[in-house]
Amino acid sequence: MKKNTNKSGITAVLVGAGARGKDAYGKWALKNKDKIRFVAVAEPIQERREIFANEWNIPIEYQFSTWVKLLNDKVGTIADACLVCTQDQMHTAPALKALELGYHVLLEKPMATSEENCKKLVQKSEEMNKQLRICHVARYTTLFSKIKEAIKDGLIGQIINIEHSENVAYWHFPHGYVRGTWRRASESSPVILAKTCHDLDLLYWLVESKSKFVHSFGELTHYKPENTPKGAPDRCIEGCPIAEDCPWYSPRLYLHGKPIIRIMKRSKKRRLRFFAELLLNHRTFLKYLSYLVKPLKKLLEWKRWPATVITEDLSYEGKMKALKEGPWGRCVYKCDNDVPDHQIVSIQFENGVTASMTMHGHSFLDGRWIRISGSKGTLMGKFTYGGEKLVYHDHRYVKDKVLWEMDITFEAHSDGDAGLMESFVSSLLNEDKQKEALTSARESLESHIMGFAAEKSRLEKIVVNMDDMR
């Protein structure tokens, strides 16, 4: 097939039109059609494939049911870039083939689920002289860019220690790691990669040094059968006697989005807080009012993430069907999950910096906290669904200075997804921009190796000398 071109931007093919491919990067692309144009898609789920193909007017001969049919010598190279957004265990094969065909590749994290495959990918991209960009979106957010800038400007002097937490909310963790896609390490990847490869990557990026020793502990402590409350059925909607008291009652999240609406109550905007209050406590009143004021109906039905993950049919009936039949309707104590619900990692870097990272799935807030202590000052960052804030404390003065603040946002990863896409596209259009790219495949390899080392340490109860891993 002939290679497609785009006068003002790049052309791309998409492998995997799911939550990331279609709903995150695809959505950004729809708002930036001058920068990127999708010319083909590979996706086995017909409904997803058709939605994406319609959005981009992709002719039927460029719609494929699997990446194997799109990425092969017969079809050849039909665009500038290939976005690989399949699940964790299906990254290596399509990304290797796309590089071999001469595509620049944007690859979802984790780049691969074994060190060997991560290394193979980096080697292939270097051998083909093609970009392999891993979606470490956190680096592209305003908050973490500001932290990086402050460190580079010498604001806190020499970095001594970092404390970092990935607080996964009590409703978010079961969605992904108890009921959902990443609940079993052998079928996806260890949680330290699936959830916190961004965090390890941020630490490596901020410290600007390779790690020397890595140590980790972690367990699956709560979400397991022996903690099942008396009388709880297999699924929440099968008349669970403790539905009211259970924080994980699935209809509350997927039908009404209540835990997320509750976050709106943290907003600085009075109007948002008012609506949140109405939605949380006066649903019956709103329901009657919606017969007169139709747009209110939209507010009552939660049609955003994470509901978008459980079904394509976002009607009440569609979501109930998903809760009745799909994995997300299960009691959190009766899933076949095995990944830890809390894990800690200690790292000693070659330049003497020490860092600790905590991930846990029982948080009241959803998001990251970081404290970077330097020889002259301290940076404290909060990057949560409920808002962002970066504070600088100069050790000579008592007063704190707010360097960045943002109210709650419902954009995925704040502005990280957009920043990554902007950077990837512009680096293909302009070679100088490629030099400015925040992530290289080789750097991603280093932070992934930290993840593999942490998992090795957790399982084998040892301190890992990183020289043995490289």
Ligand SMILES: NC(=O)c1ccc[n+]([C@@H]2O[C@H](COP(=O)([O-])OP(=O)(O)OC[C@H]3O[C@@H](n4cnc5c(N)ncnc54)[C@H](O)[C@@H]3O)[C@@H](O)[C@H]2O)c1
């Ligand atoms: N960068 C981030 O912050 C971030 C956030 C969430 C998820 N992720 C990662 O993104 C990846 C995708 O996650 P998702 O939530 O979009 O998953 P998803 O399941 O929604 O999407 C994956 C898609 O790949 C499709 N697929 C399966 N087999 C295929 C094949 N042979 N050929 C082509 N397509 C095929 C599936 O049908 C599905 O639509 C995962 O590796 C995940 O870990 C990254």
